[in-house]
Amino acid sequence: MTDIVETIVNCDGVSVFYGENRAINNISIDIGKQSITAFIGPSGCGKSTFLRTINRMNDTIEGCRIEGRVTVDGQDIYDASVDVVPLRAKVGMVFQKPNPFPKTIYENVAYGPRIHGLARNKSQLDDIVEKALTGAGLWAEVRDRLQDSGTSLSGGQQQRLCIARTIAVEPQIILMDEPCSALDPIATSKIEALMSELSNEYTIIIVTHSMQQAARVSQKTAYFHLGNLIEYGDTKEIFVRPKDPQTEAYISGKIG
Amino acid sequence: MPLTKTEQIVNASLKARRKKERAFQLFGIAAIALALFFLVTLMGSILSKGIPGFFQYYITLEIELDRERLDPLGDLSEQSLFDGQAKKIIEEVVLEKTGAKSRNGRKAARKLLSNGSDTRLTSFVRANPSLLNSTQKVKFALDDDADSYFRGFVKKETPEQQRRLSNIQIEYLDKMNEDGLISHEISDYLFFGSASRNAEMAGIKGAAIGSVLTLLVCFVIAFPIGVATAVYLEEFAPKNKITEIIEININNLAAVPSVVFGILGLAIFINLFGLPRSIPLVGGMVLALMTLPTIIISSRAAIKSVPPSIRDGALGVGASKVQATMHHVVPLAIPGMLTGTIIGMAQALGETAPLLMIGMVAFIVDIPGSVTEPGTVLPVQIFMWADFAERMFVQKTSSAIIILLLFLILMNGGAIWLRKKLERRW
Numbered sequence: 001m002t003d004i005v006e007t008i009v010n011c012d013g014v015s016v017f018y019g020e021n022r023a024i025n026n027i028s029i030d031i032g033k034q035s036i037t038a039f040i041g042p043s044g045c046g047k048s049t050f051l052r053t054i055n056r057m058n059d060t061i062e063g064c065r066i067e068g069r070v071t072v073d074g075q076d077i078y079d080a081s082v083d084v085v086p087l088r089a090k091v092g093m094v095f096q097k098p099n100p101f102p103k104t105i106y107e108n109v110a111y112g113p114r115i116h117g118l119a120r121n122k123s124q125l126d127d128i129v130e131k132a133l134t135g136a137g138l139w140a141e142v143r144d145r146l147q148d149s150g151t152s153l154s155g156g157q158q159q160r161l162c163i164a165r166t167i168a169v170e171p172q173i174i175l176m177d178e179p180c181s182a183l184d185p186i187a188t189s190k191i192e193a194l195m196s197e198l199s200n201e202y203t204i205i206i207v208t209h210s211m212q213q214a215a216r217v218s219q220k221t222a223y224f225h226l227g228n229l230i231e232y233g234d235t236k237e238i239f240v241r242p243k244d245p246q247t248e249a250y251i252s253g254k255i256g
Numbered sequence: 257m258p259l260t261k262t263e264q265i266v267n268a269s270l271k272a273r274r275k276k277e278r279a280f281q282l283f284g285i286a287a288i289a290l291a292l293f294f295l296v297t298l299m300g301s302i303l304s305k306g307i308p309g310f311f312q313y314y315i316t317l318e319i320e321l322d323r324e325r326l327d328p329l330g331d332l333s334e335q336s337l338f339d340g341q342a343k344k345i346i347e348e349v350v351l352e353k354t355g356a357k358s359r360n361g362r363k364a365a366r367k368l369l370s371n372g373s374d375t376r377l378t379s380f381v382r383a384n385p386s387l388l389n390s391t392q393k394v395k396f397a398l399d400d401d402a403d404s405y406f407r408g409f410v411k412k413e414t415p416e417q418q419r420r421l422s423n424i425q426i427e428y429l430d431k432m433n434e435d436g437l438i439s440h441e442i443s444d445y446l447f448f449g450s451a452s453r454n455a456e457m458a459g460i461k462g463a464a465i466g467s468v469l470t471l472l473v474c475f476v477i478a479f480p481i482g483v484a485t486a487v488y489l490e491e492f493a494p495k496n497k498i499t500e501i502i503e504i505n506i507n508n509l510a511a512v513p514s515v516v517f518g519i520l521g522l523a524i525f526i527n528l529f530g531l532p533r534s535i536p537l538v539g540g541m542v543l544a545l546m547t548l549p550t551i552i553i554s555s556r557a558a559i560k561s562v563p564p565s566i567r568d569g570a571l572g573v574g575a576s577k578v579q580a581t582m583h584h585v586v587p588l589a590i591p592g593m594l595t596g597t598i599i600g601m602a603q604a605l606g607e608t609a610p611l612l613m614i615g616m617v618a619f620i621v622d623i624p625g626s627v628t629e630p631g632t633v634l635p636v637q638i639f640m641w642a643d644f645a646e647r648m649f650v651q652k653t654s655s656a657i658i659i660l661l662l663f664l665i666l667m668n669g670g671a672i673w674l675r676k677k678l679e680r681r682w
């Protein structure tokens with residue numbers, strides 16, 4: 001049933017602990033290249049925690065510990081020799097709440113390329129910024145106000161700015177943790193359209209509370225419950241014929 | 257419509273609740289009223305004493321600036337002016353104006369002018385050499401006793417033995433006043449004078465410059481160290497027993513009496529390192545020790561108030577921890593850090609005790625030109641003046657307090673302005 005062409009992220013027996021608390025319990029999963037994978041499940045089941053293991057953002061949390069193996073492009077990212085800086089350049093992240101830097105729109109997008117030294121001069125940087133903003137579907141709206149503060153944009157625009165900021169470093173994988181939860185339906189549909197477009201180039205993993213959103217945008221869906229991966233498969237299959245009774249109960253609105 | 261059960265219960269308790277609220281409000285208003293009363297009393301007493309201290313009485317005399325007598329060597333050098341007869345020339349004019357003839361009368365008349373009059377005349381000559389050999393009007397300060405007479409502190413009705421001016425002196429002063437020689441003006445000595453035992457000549461310039469130098473040293477040392485400590489503790493330090501102990505100690509240090517820092521400074525900077533006493537450098541270092549906890553605590557609060565989402569955003573695009581901190585967290589926290597620093601410095605500006613410990617209480621006439629020259633600071637100057645009994649010192653003490661308060665208001669205003677100006681929204 002799995003028709004993954006090529007695996008980019010492979011997790012093998014991953015468990016995550018916050019102090020003594022086990023938030024993720026022995027999860028193994030393969031995620032395909034250039035596709036959209038949705039993580040769904042009731043609140044507190046560990047979707048965010050699991051998503052954050054893939055770019056090691058959990059490292060910033062005091063007392064968070066991980067067991068098992070996570071590989072990206074075949075490389076064990078928890079190996080002692082791995083530096084998180086290039087890893088996070090490769091695995092970008094868009095957060096639940098839009099969090100642009102309180103700097104200009106231009107600086108927001110230019111920040112990543114600048115610290116990684118992706119542009120050799122100003123005009124190259126300009127090009128990268130334009131390309132990223134175009135990719136995020138924001139260029140037309142902000143081309144005349146690049147020097148305005150990023151925080152002066154609307155919520156939906158801010159979230160697209162954050163997406164532009166992420167794709168400006170040309171990652172391979174983009175992790176999105178409920179990127180539309182603070183947005184209205186119109187802004188949401190814009191971002192969904194954007195995701196579909198981006199999936200031609202990038203691998204996208206999205207956490208969402210909206211069944212419809214998962215059904216609309218993703219090719220694969222993983223259902224989490226209390227730190228366990230209950231079911232993982234083609235989105236169509238999961239929504240039409242869930243194999244596990246828990247998945248079925250959640251999708252039909254009985255657990256939530 | 258009948259009331260629901262909840263409504264009935266709520267209504268029954270309303271009266272008691274209202275009463276409590278009113279009592280609480282009354283208590284608050286009473287507390288504020290009391291505070292206001294003390295504030296008004298304090299300000300009233302300081303202003304009523306201090307404002308007259310900004311003025312003093314001057315006498316304007318026509319002086320013949322005879323070059324032969326004032327500048328015998330003819331080169332306007334300090335030595336030459338010192339050898340000259342400035343004092344004698346002024347006295348001659350005073351004797352003429354008072355009409356003092358008798359031996360006692362002449363002695364009494366001479367004491368009416370400030371001791372600093374001859375210095376004032378020689379500086380006038382030095383500043384205006386082209387006026388030599390002409391007759392000019394020059395203004396001299398009255399001696400503080402004579403000054404007190406015009407202020408009404410010395411009264412004619414008091415028996416002669418009980419007042420500081422003799423009958424004949426009062427007569428001379430009245431005469432010169434009738435002749436229009438006496439004027440009441442803003443005191444230039446207060447602002448441009450330095451420490452002096454003569455009340456009419458004493459001023460705050462030396463102390464003010466000492467304060468500025470001391471605070472400068474304090475800022476240069478305390479700000480970078482405080483900010484670096486705060487950034488390290490907030491962003492990089494592991495959370496373990498050791499950092500916990502350090503944190504607790506920093507918080508406790510903020511409550512340590514300032515005089516203790518003075519003793520520490522005396523023991524370390526002066527006795528151990530052998531730095532000289534009384535210099536603004538040591539004063540600034542001691543005050544830096546004292547303000548460090550304030551700066552660290554407020555800087556940490558400023559860093560904490562930067563939303564974690566900003567950090568995550570930077571880390572998410574692959575910034576290293578140091579980059580996320582330096583590019584995003586610190587710039588956003590700087591206004592808060594500066595505000596805390598200014599408040600800490602304002603505290604340091606008003607500090608007396610630790611500076612007494614390191615000898616900044618010495619009687620120093622020279623104005624410090626650098627941080628390694630002995631000096632004193634405003635609050636210590638106030639402390640010293642408050643010890644003198646002369647009426648004029650009492651007033652000048654209050655004047656200096658007003659000036660110190662103005663400095664404080666200025667600094668706190670600066671802190672508010674900075675906060676408003678640099679405040680960012682996210």
Ligand SMILES: Nc1ncnc2c1ncn2[C@@H]1O[C@H](COP(=O)(O)OP(=O)(O)OP(=O)(O)O)[C@@H](O)[C@H]1O
Pocket residue numbers: 018021023041042043044045046047048049050061
């Ligand atoms: N920083 C943390 N420290 C301690 N425990 C945490 C932390 N973050 C999450 N947890 C715990 O880990 C579990 C999983 O949390 P997580 O945030 O991953 O859930 P989630 O599926 O993303 O929920 P939601 O849909 O509400 O965002 C929860 O029980 C939560 O209490």
Ligand SMILES: [Mg+2]
Pocket residue numbers: 047048049177
């Ligand atoms: Mg979550």
